[in-house]
Amino acid sequence: MNRLKAAIEIALKSSKEKFSTPYSKSSKGSISPDPPTVIDKEIPRIDEVFVIPDWVSTYRVCWPDVPFTKGLQFHDLETLPVLKRMLYQIVEGEGPIHKDLAATRLAKAWNLDRVGERMMNAVRATWRTLSREKLLRIQGEFLWPSREQFQVTVRQPNPSDRHSRRSIDEIPPEEIAVAMKNLVRDSLSIERDKLLRYVARIFGFDRAGNHIQKALENALEELVEARQLVILEERVSLPN
Numbered sequence: 704m705n706r707l708k709a710a711i712e713i714a715l716k717s718s719k720e721k722f723s724t725p726y727s728k729s730s731k732g733s734i735s736p737d738p739p740t741v742i743d744k745e746i747p748r749i750d751e752v753f754v755i756p757d758w759v760s761t762y763r764v765c766w767p768d769v770p771f772t773k774g775l776q777f778h779d780l781e782t783l784p785v786l787k788r789m790l791y792q793i794v795e796g797e798g799p800i801h802k803d804l805a806a807t808r809l810a811k812a813w814n815l816d817r818v819g820e821r822m823m824n825a826v827r828a829t830w831r832t833l834s835r836e837k838l839l840r841i842q843g844e845f846l847w848p849s850r851e852q853f854q855v856t857v858r859q860p861n862p863s864d865r866h867s868r869r870s871i872d873e874i875p876p877e878e879i880a881v882a883m884k885n886l887v888r889d890s891l892s893i894e895r896d897k898l899l900r901y902v903a904r905i906f907g908f909d910r911a912g913n914h915i916q917k918a919l920e921n922a923l924e925e926l927v928e929a930r931q932l933v934i935l936e937e938r939v940s941l942p943n
Contacts, residue, residue, distance in 0.1 A: 753901055755859060758885055762858040762867040765796030767812050777813055778821040786829040790846075791838055799845040799855065801873040802830070811866075845875050857882045860907040868907055871918045879922045880931075882906075884941075887932060892940040899923065 767789035775782050786809065793808050794800060800808075806818045806826040818826070830846055833839045840847040847853070855877045861867040882902050887893055893901075899919045903911040911919065923939070926932040933942050 753904055755905060756885065756889060759857045759859050759882075759905055761861050762864075762869070763796065763861070764864060764866045765793050765808065767792040767808070769812050777810070777815065778825040782825065783829060783832065786825060787833055787838075790826070790829050791833060794833075794839045794846045795848055798839070798848045798853075799842070799875040799877065801869075801875075802826075802844055802846060804869070804873050805830070805846055855881050857885065857905060859905055871906070871908070871915045874906055876922055876925070879906075879919065880926055883923060883926060883939075884931060887939050887941055892938050895923070895934060895937045895939050898939050 769789065770785055772782065772785055775785070777786075789809055789812060790805060793805050797805075797808075803818075806823055809826060810816070810818045810822060815822070830839065830841060834841050837849050839849050855875065857878055860869070879902065882905055883898060886898055886901055899916065900911065902919055903909075903915060908915050923932065923934075927934055930942055933940050
């Protein structure tokens with residue numbers, strides 16, 4: 704749109720200069736226009752800047768409430784009701800969330816720096832109990848809210864909150880798929896490499912290393928195999 708606008712403005716200006724050229728009489732009395740002045744103009748090169756779409760939301764980190772736990776340790780059996788309440792809050796606020804990231808949130812809320820083996824066992828027992836009680840869903844390496852009406856949204860990291868940054872492995876494949884399909888829908892047709900680059904930017908990766916690139920390529924291949932996207936001559940579009 705910017706390039707088109709610049710071209711139109713240049714064309715209009717050139718047109719005004721052409722028709723406002725003064726006329727002069729020749730020696731024989733006939734009227735003839737002065738030779739037009741040729742002005743070399745170049746359409747300004749406008750660098751393409753990717754703008755985050757409005758369907759992308761900002762990732763909000765959930766820090767659960769920690770009830771009074773005097774005398775209890777994280778991995779104690781008596782702590783299970785407390786961990787259930789905390790993990791439920793995290794999944795409701797951040798789900799789908801990677802299991803390891805959910806464990807880290809619990810540890811941080813408990814003022815602990817790392818998740819040890821006994822702590823991780825306690826977290827596993829917690830999400831299994833919540834799953835049996837149908838208070839969350841376990842899907843692969845991610846914990847999902849159990850609400851039937853729940854829909855995946857695409858979330859970008861909050862620049863002012865480092866805890867909102869996720870590694871590519873901590874981003875649900877479903878969220879990556881939604882981002883890809885929405886970008887293709889908005890563009891009608893988009894170059895394959897550009898699609899991968901824009902998806903990486905949405906999730907906060909200014910530079911996509913080999914691991915990130917491979918993960919995004921795999922996500923795109925799965926969408927193509929599922930016939931949700933089509934690649935033709937290195938351009939991606941929605942199926943007819």
